Amino acid sequence: MSADPYGPVPSPPAGPRWARRTATKNLNGAVRRLFRYMGSYRRSILLGIVFALLSSALALIGPQYLEQITDLIAGSIRSETAVDLVRIGGIVLLLLGLYALSILFSYLQHLIVPSTSQRLANKLRQDLSAKLDRLPLNYFTGANTGDLMSRLTNDADTIGESFGPGITMFISSLTMVAGALIMMVYTDPRMALVAAAPGVFGFLLIFGLVRRSQPYFIGQQRDLGALNGLVQEVYYALDIVRAYGGERTSKDRFTVINERLWQSGFRARFISGMMPRLMGFVNNLGYVTVCVFGSMMIIDGSIGYGVIVAFIVYVEQFTHPIGQIADSFSDLQSVGAAAERVFEVLDAPEMDPEPDAVALPAHICGEVEFRDVRFSYVPGQEIIHGFSQHVAAGQKIAIVGPTGAGKSTIANLLMRFYETDSGEILIDGIPTRRMPRNYVHSLFCMVMQDSWLFPGTIRENIVYAKKDVSDETVRAACRAVEIETFVESLPQGLDTPVGDTDELSAGQRQQLALARALVKDAPMIILDEATSSVDTRTEQHIQRAMDRLTAGRTSFVIAHRLSTIVNADLILVVRDGNVVEKGTHQELLKAHGFYRDLFDSQFADCN
Amino acid sequence: MILKYLSKKELAPVIPIAVLTVLQVYLDLRIPGYMEQITNALQMGSASAVVQEYGLRMLLCAFLSLACGIVTGYLAARTAASLARTLRARQFDRVESYSKEDVGKFSAASLITRSTNDVYHIQLVIARQLPNVIRAPVMAVWAIVMIAGKNWEWTAATAAAVLVLLAVVTFAVVRSVPRFRRVQWLTDGINRTTMGKLVGVREIRSYNAEGYEEQKFSRANDALLENSLGTVRIMAPMIPVVSSLNNFLTLAIYWIGAGIIQSTAALDGKMFLFSDMIVFSSYAMKIISSFMMMSGFVRSLPRATVAAKRIEEVISTAPSVTDGAGNTVGIPTGLIFDHVSFCYPGTDRKVLDDVNFRVGPGETVAVIGSTGSGKTSLISLIPRFYDVTDGRITLDGTDLRNYRLDDLRGRLGYVPQEPAIFSGTVRYNVNYGAGAADRTEADIWRALQVAQAADFVRETEHGLDTEISQYGRNLSGGQKQRICIARAVCRAPHLYLLDDSFSALDFRTDRALRAALRQETAGRSVLLVAQRIGTIMDADRIVVLEHGRVVGMGTHQELLRHCAVYRELARTQLGVEAVP
Numbered sequence A: 001m002s003a004d005p006y007g008p009v010p011s012p013p014a015g016p017r018w019a020r021r022t023a024t025k026n027l028n029g030a031v032r033r034l035f036r037y038m039g040s041y042r043r044s045i046l047l048g049i050v051f052a053l054l055s056s057a058l059a060l061i062g063p064q065y066l067e068q069i070t071d072l073i074a075g076s077i078r079s080e081t082a083v084d085l086v087r088i089g090g091i092v093l094l095l096l097g098l099y100a101l102s103i104l105f106s107y108l109q110h111l112i113v114p115s116t117s118q119r120l121a122n123k124l125r126q127d128l129s130a131k132l133d134r135l136p137l138n139y140f141t142g143a144n145t146g147d148l149m150s151r152l153t154n155d156a157d158t159i160g161e162s163f164g165p166g167i168t169m170f171i172s173s174l175t176m177v178a179g180a181l182i183m184m185v186y187t188d189p190r191m192a193l194v195a196a197a198p199g200v201f202g203f204l205l206i207f208g209l210v211r212r213s214q215p216y217f218i219g220q221q222r223d224l225g226a227l228n229g230l231v232q233e234v235y236y237a238l239d240i241v242r243a244y245g246g247e248r249t250s251k252d253r254f255t256v257i258n259e260r261l262w263q264s265g266f267r268a269r270f271i272s273g274m275m276p277r278l279m280g281f282v283n284n285l286g287y288v289t290v291c292v293f294g295s296m297m298i299i300d301g302s303i304g305y306g307v308i309v310a311f312i313v314y315v316e317q318f319t320h321p322i323g324q325i326a327d328s329f330s331d332l333q334s335v336g337a338a339a340e341r342v343f344e345v346l347d348a349p350e351m352d353p354e355p356d357a358v359a360l361p362a363h364i365c366g367e368v369e370f371r372d373v374r375f376s377y378v379p380g381q382e383i384i385h386g387f388s389q390h391v392a393a394g395q396k397i398a399i400v401g402p403t404g405a406g407k408s409t410i411a412n413l414l415m416r417f418y419e420t421d422s423g424e425i426l427i428d429g430i431p432t433r434r435m436p437r438n439y440v441h442s443l444f445c446m447v448m449q450d451s452w453l454f455p456g457t458i459r460e461n462i463v464y465a466k467k468d469v470s471d472e473t474v475r476a477a478c479r480a481v482e483i484e485t486f487v488e489s490l491p492q493g494l495d496t497p498v499g500d501t502d503e504l505s506a507g508q509r510q511q512l513a514l515a516r517a518l519v520k521d522a523p524m525i526i527l528d529e530a531t532s533s534v535d536t537r538t539e540q541h542i543q544r545a546m547d548r549l550t551a552g553r554t555s556f557v558i559a560h561r562l563s564t565i566v567n568a569d570l571i572l573v574v575r576d577g578n579v580v581e582k583g584t585h586q587e588l589l590k591a592h593g594f595y596r597d598l599f600d601s602q603f604a605d606c607n
Numbered sequence B: 001m002i003l004k005y006l007s008k009k010e011l012a013p014v015i016p017i018a019v020l021t022v023l024q025v026y027l028d029l030r031i032p033g034y035m036e037q038i039t040n041a042l043q044m045g046s047a048s049a050v051v052q053e054y055g056l057r058m059l060l061c062a063f064l065s066l067a068c069g070i071v072t073g074y075l076a077a078r079t080a081a082s083l084a085r086t087l088r089a090r091q092f093d094r095v096e097s098y099s100k101e102d103v104g105k106f107s108a109a110s111l112i113t114r115s116t117n118d119v120y121h122i123q124l125v126i127a128r129q130l131p132n133v134i135r136a137p138v139m140a141v142w143a144i145v146m147i148a149g150k151n152w153e154w155t156a157a158t159a160a161a162v163l164v165l166l167a168v169v170t171f172a173v174v175r176s177v178p179r180f181r182r183v184q185w186l187t188d189g190i191n192r193t194t195m196g197k198l199v200g201v202r203e204i205r206s207y208n209a210e211g212y213e214e215q216k217f218s219r220a221n222d223a224l225l226e227n228s229l230g231t232v233r234i235m236a237p238m239i240p241v242v243s244s245l246n247n248f249l250t251l252a253i254y255w256i257g258a259g260i261i262q263s264t265a266a267l268d269g270k271m272f273l274f275s276d277m278i279v280f281s282s283y284a285m286k287i288i289s290s291f292m293m294m295s296g297f298v299r300s301l302p303r304a305t306v307a308a309k310r311i312e313e314v315i316s317t318a319p320s321v322t323d324g325a326g327n328t329v330g331i332p333t334g335l336i337f338d339h340v341s342f343c344y345p346g347t348d349r350k351v352l353d354d355v356n357f358r359v360g361p362g363e364t365v366a367v368i369g370s371t372g373s374g375k376t377s378l379i380s381l382i383p384r385f386y387d388v389t390d391g392r393i394t395l396d397g398t399d400l401r402n403y404r405l406d407d408l409r410g411r412l413g414y415v416p417q418e419p420a421i422f423s424g425t426v427r428y429n430v431n432y433g434a435g436a437a438d439r440t441e442a443d444i445w446r447a448l449q450v451a452q453a454a455d456f457v458r459e460t461e462h463g464l465d466t467e468i469s470q471y472g473r474n475l476s477g478g479q480k481q482r483i484c485i486a487r488a489v490c491r492a493p494h495l496y497l498l499d500d501s502f503s504a505l506d507f508r509t510d511r512a513l514r515a516a517l518r519q520e521t522a523g524r525s526v527l528l529v530a531q532r533i534g535t536i537m538d539a540d541r542i543v544v545l546e547h548g549r550v551v552g553m554g555t556h557q558e559l560l561r562h563c564a565v566y567r568e569l570a571r572t573q574l575g576v577e578a579v580p
Helices: A027-038 A041-078 A085-134 A142-187 A189-236 A238-243 A247-300 A305-347 A408-414 A437-443 A458-463 A471-480 A484-489 A506-520 A536-550 A562-567 A585-591 A594-606 B014-044 B048-097 B100-106 B108-148 B152-199 B201-206 B210-235 B238-263 B267-316 B375-381 B405-410 B426-430 B441-450 B454-459 B477-491 B507-520 B556-562 B564-574
Strands: A368-375 A384-391 A396-400 A422-427 A444-447 A524-528 A554-558 A570-575 A578-583 B335-343 B350-359 B364-368 B390-395 B412-415 B495-499 B525-530 B541-546 B549-554
Touching: A027 A041, A027 A142, A027 A305, A041 A085, A041 A142, A041 A305, A041 B238, A041 B267, A085 A142, A085 A305, A085 B152, A085 B201, A085 B210, A085 B238, A142 A189, A142 A305, A142 B152, A189 A238, A189 A247, A189 A305, A189 B048, A189 B108, A238 A247, A238 B048, A238 B100, A238 B405, A238 B412, A247 A305, A247 B014, A247 B048, A247 B108, A305 B267, A368 A408, A384 A422, A384 A570, A384 A578, A396 A562, A408 A524, A408 A554, A408 A570, A437 A444, A437 B201, A444 A506, A444 B201, A458 A471, A458 A506, A471 A484, A471 A506, A506 A536, A524 A536, A536 A554, A536 B564, A570 A585, A570 A594, A578 A585, A578 A594, A585 A594, B014 B048, B014 B108, B014 B267, B048 B108, B048 B267, B100 B108, B108 B152, B108 B267, B152 B201, B152 B210, B152 B238, B152 B267, B201 B210, B238 B267, B335 B375, B350 B364, B350 B375, B350 B525, B350 B541, B350 B549, B364 B375, B375 B495, B375 B525, B405 B412, B412 B477, B426 B441, B426 B477, B441 B454, B441 B477, B441 B507, B477 B495, B477 B507, B541 B556, B541 B564, B549 B556, B549 B564, B556 B564
Parallel strands: A396 A554, A396 A570, A444 A524, A524 A554, B364 B525, B364 B541, B412 B495, B495 B525
Antiparallel strands: A368 A384, A368 A422, A570 A578, B335 B350, B335 B390, B541 B549
């Protein structure tokens, strides 16, 4: 019943390609940057463009020969001589050759350009994925995920699908129009004027149409978005709608949007349907003007019949690409917008570079020291104000505080997911800032709430990137977290695939995460004891597993259990991210401060 | 077909569309026809009058054709939009009347797609293809008729071109469809991996698994590339071949024409043949383009039929939970579960097994149990989101199934486990549903006060008129839950149903809220489902569920003494020290 964790279902794209306004701040700049980014792929695209131009050029020559054939036939009829079949045959063969060559070039173009485009998308995806590893953790906040996801998938795809073909079609259409115009002028300048006029008229018409139609498409997009939003909201909250009799209010809201969408949808569709009809009209008009004026010129005696035949083809070659220019231009706009979004990610500031290699000890005892640590997530809003504390190896530190109080801040700092503003954290006397990040990571086992399992087998999830782990070790870990019997009851045992689906309960997932931590076997532990919606038996398994995990290791535990708190060597009381009190359980109780309050409200009723 | 959902009035435009489309085809084909006449005249000798007259006629045809096109476009767009509007409304009505079981058959996400994307797709197809469906075959047939009388050689050449077109298109479609499906599947895989990287970033870093994830990603990325390249290779020859068909056909016609004219003796025969030749190529072009139009339509058909079928399924599914007769008894006995058993529809497993308990008027009864014990299913039976499989539930003496749904639900104040927030004002969210018009501003504030939410609402700039964004994104988890509780309180229901509604609150707020609620609900019944023992300790009666069966019933102290399951639960939550 809860909302889809991956976010709302996206609205369908509204309007034909040529009318979708995707705001590019700087189309030129974005396309240029893409070209630079492409590196060696540039050559392939340029080659593809060359082939497209060659293919068009050949197509433009064709009508010249058609003109010749027609004139030969007409001439022979007029002069009542035999048709020179041999000569015509020669021209036909030549044309066949030209057309075949044109097909070849076009085929090569359609092979090279989309392939290169796909390779570009592949490279983009790879680079984006690698970039993610270098970005600081605050880039991955919840609000960002959907948008980030869209950039890595939709935007990269858009570039892959449309960049190559878009650029190629744009350039070749422009060339075709120019080429057709040139050929028309070359063949007969007066006819060229007459033949091109409808095309130019059509082009202006379309230009105006695109401009005027923008508001309709924006309107349709807006209404589709509103409809989507309402439908999603109601369908996901149907329980409440039913339980409170809210059907009518929802229906009323729905009807308002539905009616608006009827209007905007009808208008938008009408306008987008106009373009092909207009193109058809322009085509007809071109045909008519060529035929009429051509005929008058034939009567004059200034041209032969073949000119008309040639021009009929040229008119088509002139007007058809105009529509394609509009289409490909909008494709490029989409690509430009997508490229801008992708480059924003690639340009995002990365984490600090790693320090120079320093001699790292082979074995870490687990002594931790915080020295006057100051930290703020948001500059100017300091939440840790000069925290100092020494933790001996093997000690257990409990972290408590109200819900959502920022208890994981300390964990974030220890793991160097975030850097302190000032002050240092030392492990075995060495400042963590002088250690490479992945070394710091290797010193801790971290098990937080809702631990993530990736799509893979149980074994893969437990071993997770550690090398040379024997099955025996994996089984021992399963035994320690008390999930071995369950795993063995599965038909595929350790090879059972798990992932983001729900074959496993929340408790079982936590057990696997604990097993993973055990296998990693790092000298220190960061642990969140919260168990979400777990049944008693599993809860007990998990609690025992947690005890085993923390035995003998320096542990930082976000505590939820009475026993953990009471037995901790030190308790850090966190409020709004800051450590406000610290001490042992008895000390803090006596102080009658915030801790006492918290403790009473949580556990008081049981004595 | 799906068009049956249109009213007579909305369907009416189809006739003019058909007529005008046929007219437009006629006009389009007339233009080359006039050219033929002109060509004949030109060969005969001076023909300026003919040229002018026919020229004007051709112009007229072109303009009239455009006019027809505009009108048919207008009508088609209108019809499509009306159909879309109807389909959306019908689906919405249906889904609102569905029970949980009905929704479960489709999944909420699928229903959303059917109500939005699928309808949009149908609208698109109808608006685009309705004229084409008529136009393409009419044009093809008419053009064929036009050329039928002429030489068989030309006809054969045209037929050959059409066959090549069909062969190429079929081949491309057949070969590419499985590939496109595979591309979709591979893309889904990449999306999932990417999503994983975003969601699991902490785990990946803390386990230094960046390299491992990169490898996985590269494999998926490269597989997608391979597949896409394969598709490109298949599709590459298609466009060049199809677009050059016109060129080849024209060439063939002129070559054949030359030959035929040569072998014809009569001069005027030659002349007629010449004009025929010029015009024939125009008609042949039209035939090719109408076949292309038809293949375009055929290609869009599968997707459209799938969408239509999906929409049909939604509209034709009747809701499984409906109103009862409505003859209520009205004895204030409260809520009684009488030997109730429940299996989810389509399954055999008993989620609830012979459950008996009672919530008397003014009583607060708590249900506790671990996950999978059947707590949430129990609550969903009361508003009749599902119906019982065995036994019966009565409210104030009447079986729930005899109530009219709006009557039954009007007596309940349901607060779900996951807070449900609507986009709208605070006022809309709290004073929600049937009877909203009868409640005053004071009622709303009182409800907020009880729910411990009045403070944060008062602190906002617009108070009750503060806008809450979709899914309540600008609220914290605790605030959302309090709004949901306020919603229930605002109704002043006979029976409160609280499904683990305090989980997002910290202990302080939880206690304060329960205290306020206790006051507010004095005299009303409360059925409370919870995980935390701390929340339920002072209930009048606690029902302990395990695996769907009632294993203990009584007060907190009684259960500590007599119920092993309850004791274990307490021990786990409060620690062994607290529960000896």
